[in-house]
Amino acid sequence: MAAEPPPTPVRFGIIGCANIARKVSRAILLSPNSTIVAIGSRSIEKAAAFAKDNGFPASAKAYGSYDAVLDDPEVDAVYVPLPTSLHLHWAVLAARKRKHVLLEKPVALNVGELDEILAACESSGLQYMDATMWMHHPRTAEMKAFLSDPQRFGQLKAVHSIFSYNSGPEFLKNDIRLKPDLDALGALGDAGWYCIRAILWANDYQLPKTVTALKDAEFNEAGVILSCGASLLFHDGILATFYCSFLSNLTMEVSVLGANGYLRVHDFIIPFQENVGPFYVHANTKFAQLSIGIEPEPTEHLVTTDLPQEALMVKEFSSLVGKIKENGLGTETKWPTISRKTQLVVDAVKTSIDKGFEPIEVAY
Amino acid sequence: MAAEPPPTPVRFGIIGCANIARKVSRAILLSPNSTIVAIGSRSIEKAAAFAKDNGFPASAKAYGSYDAVLDDPEVDAVYVPLPTSLHLHWAVLAARKRKHVLLEKPVALNVGELDEILAACESSGLQYMDATMWMHHPRTAEMKAFLSDPQRFGQLKAVHSIFSYNSGPEFLKNDIRLKPDLDALGALGDAGWYCIRAILWANDYQLPKTVTALKDAEFNEAGVILSCGASLLFHDGILATFYCSFLSNLTMEVSVLGANGYLRVHDFIIPFQENVGPFYVHANTKFAQLSIGIEPEPTEHLVTTDLPQEALMVKEFSSLVGKIKENGLGTETKWPTISRKTQLVVDAVKTSIDKGFEPIEVAY
Structure with missing residues (x-):
């Protein structure tokens, strides 16, 4: 009996070069079912330097904007380490561009903002998870x-x-x-x-x-x-x-x-x-x-x-994304639910x- | 140069046979500057049994009342393990009978009661301490x-x-x-x-x-x-x-x-x-x-x-009592002060x- 083929890795784009993105980048590369294909910053030089400093695959693209990451058809999911006040705009936009969303915490300035993010993900069948590693x-x-x-x-x-x-x-x-x-x-x-x-x-x-x-x-x-x-x-x-x-x-x-x-x-x-x-x-x-x-x-x-x-977090998120992408399964609602309660x-x-x-x- | 003579042990009377009195009796016997000379209970049989069960010196007296302990001139200090509602009466009476007071906690039902106990001790130059062992x-x-x-x-x-x-x-x-x-x-x-x-x-x-x-x-x-x-x-x-x-x-x-x-x-x-x-x-x-x-x-x-x-507690209390008794020193006010604040x-x-x-x- 042939072994099951390894899952296609979930391809991450990262928007922003925050310090925490270094830890999560490492986690994405450590997790067996994910990889990094793009990083965007307001400065393309900063994005390229971040990719280099953090051991991104040579094929990973550095962009001079967050939009470019969201427009990249090779990106399955985005990790959003931006300041909280920017989450509403960029997480909603990511969902509109059909990207699954791994969102750094605190996830929003208030539950009204979070509800907009969750609605954008849910309406497109996209997995949402906050980055609460423990x-x-x-x-x-x-x-x-x-x-x-x-x-x-x-x-x-x-x-x-x-x-x-x-x-x-x-x-x-x-x-x-x-x-x-x-x-x-x-x-x-x-x-x-x-x-x-x-x-x-x-x-x-x-x-x-x-x-x-x-x-x-x-x-x-x-x-x-x-x-x-x-x-x-x-x-x-x-x-x-x-x-x-x-x-x-x-x-x-x-x-x-x-x-x-x-x-x-x-x-x-x-x-x-x-x-x-x-x-x-x-x-x-x-x-x-x-x-x-x-x-x-x-x-x-x-x-x-x-x-x-943090690698187990990425692995779990990527597993859920993989099931949606490859098997047509629905999203795991536990993660948006507990994020909203928090x-x-x-x-x-x-x-x-x-x-x-x-x-x-x-x-x- | 002759060694300093060992201090005369402080002679404790205990009023009541509460469970906690077993632990503190052991502590009084373990401490190098204290001993037990009397125990009183509402039942003399109970007092005698308690003394025997807890290894009191053979010379220790068993009384059928708390009053008898307070009236015993050999008693320097009393340990009071009675229920809280009885503290006001018995601790004040002990002080009136010129006994130093080691009082089980909670020391009183309210600070008004405690103030009466502290005033009774203070007016006679008697050491007060609550039995907060740690x-x-x-x-x-x-x-x-x-x-x-x-x-x-x-x-x-x-x-x-x-x-x-x-x-x-x-x-x-x-x-x-x-x-x-x-x-x-x-x-x-x-x-x-x-x-x-x-x-x-x-x-x-x-x-x-x-x-x-x-x-x-x-x-x-x-x-x-x-x-x-x-x-x-x-x-x-x-x-x-x-x-x-x-x-x-x-x-x-x-x-x-x-x-x-x-x-x-x-x-x-x-x-x-x-x-x-x-x-x-x-x-x-x-x-x-x-x-x-x-x-x-x-x-x-x-x-x-x-x-x-708990033996160090008894030792500290007895040391203070000893200084008052033998050297005519004043009481240590730290203990009543923190007891009152608590x-x-x-x-x-x-x-x-x-x-x-x-x-x-x-x-x-």
């Missing part, structure tokens, strides 16, 4: 299996997440994530996005009933959020809190508390090591005799991976801050 | 040294703490901590106390400006708190959150986030091991090249101790819950 690490599925274990974890009760990093004064002065016309959501969009996704993930993507930003958020002179926190109240009294910041040490935590167990992970967004992700489980923990110590002690679980999580909560936190830290109801 | 582990001082390091930790930004345990239906039905007439503060007093202390500790005992309980708390049929969370806003925008519960797996976390560093500890209340306490430090953490991993990785710090933290925040959380999760201002 979703694709095999550790994430293993952690979920623990959270789904009624004996060892039980009913979900509380979630807490932190994502912060402190890139110093130069970042705070010049990075696009600090410019209200480029990334108006600041730390909430760039860092809080992950915390919110983690909280939704732990809740099986059930939306919270209400979202309340915690006093006080910090802002730069232009009004962009530098740090904020929020509490999210779910049905059944499940309580989640998060804290995100551009002003604190790089920290990437999720802790999930259940009636019978507890899970914590300290590098959920970017694993400290590429090939292995640890997480820590406390299950059915009781005080030892005389309340000296506990039984049993927490355990460390190491989940290895052959490919880094954006809804981002919006609610922003609205709560804008309204003086009032509770905001969240409705799908 | 304060006395050498790890706590080492963690504080890290938090005080401007290069490796920097400005404090956020604190999160969890203390929960799930002792099952029997506990929820029968334990004194679930009875409104005995321990009306429920999980907030018994578990939240530690989280609040940790938050204050991280803030060098500065009080928060406002305290807001997070929707929704859970209660039993009698209205006792089974789980709750709160956010605490400090000056300089420092944000703290905590979650405490009788309905979730045993979990004892503090995480402290600064501009340049991060500290986490997973067994701060009761170390998993008696002779060593770990904590974890992330300092000046940056994304690695291409945002693949981080540099440097977090480090584990192990702090060993010859005596368990109670003030407990009260504010309770008030916030009672007022429908409104922000409550905290004033000393």
